[in-house]
Amino acid sequence: METKAIKGGEFVIRETSYTDVFIPEEFDEEAKMIRQTCLDFLDTEVLDKLDRIDAQEEGLMQGLLDKAGELGLLGVSIPEQYGGFGKNFNTSMLVGEAVGGGYSFAVALSAHTGIGTLPILYYGNDAQKEKYIPKLTTGEWKAAYCLTEPNAGSDANSGRSSAKLNAEGTHYLLNGQKMWITNGGFADVFIVFAKIDDDKNLSAFIVERDFGGITMNPEEHKMGIKGSSTRQIFFNDCPVPVENLLSTRENGFKIAVNILNIGRIKLGAATIGSARSVVTQAVKYANERVQFNLPISKFGAIRHKLAEMAIRLYANESAAYRAGQNIDDAYAALVADGMDEAKAKLKSTEQFAIECAIIKVWCSEMLDYVVDEGVQIYGGMGYSAEAPMERAYRDSRINRIFEGTNEVNRLLVVDMLLKRAMKGELNLMGAATAVANELMAIPDFGEEDTAVFAAEKRIIANLKKAGLMVAGAAVQKLMMSLSKEEEILINIADIIGYVYVAESILLRAEKIYHTQGEHVATFPLDMARVYLYTTLDKVATAGKEALYAFAEGDELNMMMVGLRRFTKAAPFNTKEARQRIARKMIEENKYCF
Numbered sequence: 001m002e003t004k005a006i007k008g009g010e011f012v013i014r015e016t017s018y019t020d021v022f023i024p025e026e027f028d029e030e031a032k033m034i035r036q037t038c039l040d041f042l043d044t045e046v047l048d049k050l051d052r053i054d055a056q057e058e059g060l061m062q063g064l065l066d067k068a069g070e071l072g073l074l075g076v077s078i079p080e081q082y083g084g085f086g087k088n089f090n091t092s093m094l095v096g097e098a099v100g101g102g103y104s105f106a107v108a109l110s111a112h113t114g115i116g117t118l119p120i121l122y123y124g125n126d127a128q129k130e131k132y133i134p135k136l137t138t139g140e141w142k143a144a145y146c147l148t149e150p151n152a153g154s155d156a157n158s159g160r161s162s163a164k165l166n167a168e169g170t171h172y173l174l175n176g177q178k179m180w181i182t183n184g185g186f187a188d189v190f191i192v193f194a195k196i197d198d199d200k201n202l203s204a205f206i207v208e209r210d211f212g213g214i215t216m217n218p219e220e221h222k223m224g225i226k227g228s229s230t231r232q233i234f235f236n237d238c239p240v241p242v243e244n245l246l247s248t249r250e251n252g253f254k255i256a257v258n259i260l261n262i263g264r265i266k267l268g269a270a271t272i273g274s275a276r277s278v279v280t281q282a283v284k285y286a287n288e289r290v291q292f293n294l295p296i297s298k299f300g301a302i303r304h305k306l307a308e309m310a311i312r313l314y315a316n317e318s319a320a321y322r323a324g325q326n327i328d329d330a331y332a333a334l335v336a337d338g339m340d341e342a343k344a345k346l347k348s349t350e351q352f353a354i355e356c357a358i359i360k361v362w363c364s365e366m367l368d369y370v371v372d373e374g375v376q377i378y379g380g381m382g383y384s385a386e387a388p389m390e391r392a393y394r395d396s397r398i399n400r401i402f403e404g405t406n407e408v409n410r411l412l413v414v415d416m417l418l419k420r421a422m423k424g425e426l427n428l429m430g431a432a433t434a435v436a437n438e439l440m441a442i443p444d445f446g447e448e449d450t451a452v453f454a455a456e457k458r459i460i461a462n463l464k465k466a467g468l469m470v471a472g473a474a475v476q477k478l479m480m481s482l483s484k485e486e487e488i489l490i491n492i493a494d495i496i497g498y499v500y501v502a503e504s505i506l507l508r509a510e511k512i513y514h515t516q517g518e519h520v521a522t523f524p525l526d527m528a529r530v531y532l533y534t535t536l537d538k539v540a541t542a543g544k545e546a547l548y549a550f551a552e553g554d555e556l557n558m559m560m561v562g563l564r565r566f567t568k569a570a571p572f573n574t575k576e577a578r579q580r581i582a583r584k585m586i587e588e589n590k591y592c593f
């Protein structure tokens with residue numbers, strides 16, 4: 001089937017057809033087999049060793065990465081010429097998801113295969129790729145990514161690490177201190193960002209542990225992911241051969257940002273895997289635990305939680321793989337146009353950087369919600385280190401902090417959208433003006449479309465209008481100062497993110513309905529409807545907060561009328577829908593969607 005080229009961020013102003021989205025149900029047998037291999041690996045190698053992993057037993061994590069390498073799990077998306085399987089982006093997302101239920105192991109693996117390996121794969125020259133990628137693919141060498149410094153976290157380009165060419169012109173001498181480096185304790189290869197001389201921008205270097213001049217602090221004592229090695233690393237005149245400069249001088253910040261785009265969406269995939277395992281554990285526990293002579297899964301309050309956990313998981317999963325496929329499609333189009341494969345990989349992710357940031361934020365917050373309710377369903381046992389929820393709860397929290405904090409990513413979503421609008425790539429202001437005109441016109445009371453999904457699509461279209469109305473008015477009113485109005489930007493990001501996820505779950509239900517039949521779509525449709533209805537309130541709240549912050553008088557009144565109109569929908573019994581969803585899981589004794 002021919003699909004229309006979809007541009008990143010365009011969902012804000014355009015309706016997407018279900019025929020244009022990928023849904024996880026469409027993964028082929030091979031992808032499913034790879035996923036199963038990962039799940040089996042966790043079952044046989046990782047999940048029975050969680051305490052030992054968290055105690056950082058000497059050599060254990062490295063050994064597990066070695067075994068994962070032997071099975072090919074470190075090279076799923078690495079081109080075959082370097083020893084990988086050359087699979088597409090969405091398959092690598094599926095691997096990230098499957099491994100995502102592996103607690104600290106998942107963090108070590110994804111840091112190695114993602115931020116550790118990809119800078120070389122995408123920015124390295126042939127010699128660098130030939131030297132490093134095959135060894136990183138087998139796991140013979142492990143990788144880490146060193147961007148953060150004590151005084152340069154979110155403001156990553158402000159790092160003080162420096163590189164100076166030696167007198168002979170053969171080596172850069174690297175000096176500086178890096179902080180929070182995942183896999184730092186055992187990595188053989190470090191991607192290190194530092195400024196050459198008085199450069200304004202960072203450069204990136206491939207640094208081997210054996211180059212010398214590297215020391216590190218002991219392991220950090222962390223709230224969660226205790227089994228993941230996290231170190232401060234010091235570079236003291238560390239000699240880096242000139243041929244180990246990655247890409248060109250001062251291109252480091254660009255590398256850092258682009259690699260983090262990929263890291264963000266993959267982090268989203270990993271949270272889906274964690275959430276799946278947490279929801280299943282919660283369902284099982286709710287079925288086993290008896291109070292007041294009944295399994296607690298019989299109680300409405302618990303059913304509400306189980307259903308809501310499943311709905312948020314399903315919704316975010318829909319969004320993550322929708323965006324993953326957009327990246328794959330964009331990549332294919334760029335390669336067909338003659339672009340170099342590594343360049344096309346980067347460009348395609350960059351095109352969907354808005355979606356990547358949304359997925360990072362929404363998925364990490366979904367997982368935090370899921371583990372929090374998981375603890376609650378387990379009651380006192382949720383608080384006990386002997387039961388699984390305690391670790392899941394602690395381990396989840398980091399996801400809102402690394403790969404760009406959720407605040408920074410929310411701000412980025414709006415910043416990137418406005419920049420694309422300014423460059424003329426997205427006609428945001430045209431769409432916002434159309435909404436403003438619609439508000440001034442007499443409402444259309446014509447016959448409502450009663451076709452299947454018409455009401456839900458109307459909700460999505462209206463929510464987009466609400467976002468455009470608020471964002472358009474904010475741009476007009478605040479102009480250049482909008483970039484400093486973080487609270488308003490975050491309100492706008494909330495609207496955009498919720499709308500993206502809500503639209504994604506609806507498109508998935510619609511596709512299942514049309515391709516697999518109405519009976520198969522019952523639960524997806526229930527989940528989509530509940531998500532949609534809760535999104536109405538979220539958008540209404542975010543919109544109201546933003547409008548109150550910058551509008552007043554008649555203008556405010558008019559936009560409040562618009563906001564109410566755009567966030568209104570016919571009544572829907574979310575309680576009954578959640579009951580149906582929960583009952584299904586309770587029957588199956590697992591997360592089953």
Ligand SMILES: Cc1cc2nc3c(=O)[nH]c(=O)nc-3n(C[C@H](O)[C@H](O)[C@H](O)COP(=O)(O)OP(=O)(O)OC[C@H]3O[C@@H](n4cnc5c(N)ncnc54)[C@H](O)[C@@H]3O)c2cc1C
Binds near residue numbers: 398402407
């Ligand atoms: C366990 C762990 C593993 C990590 N692994 C790695 C790794 O492998 N490699 C690596 O390079 N880094 C790594 N990091 C670092 C991580 O990416 C940073 O912690 C993160 O980017 C935030 O930086 P920071 O901690 O300095 O917080 P800060 O930047 O100081 O932020 C503090 C708070 O201020 C907010 N804030 C900052 N700037 C703004 C702004 N402009 N507007 C609004 N709010 C703002 C943040 O959202 C946050 O809430 C890791 C961190 C941890 C904890």
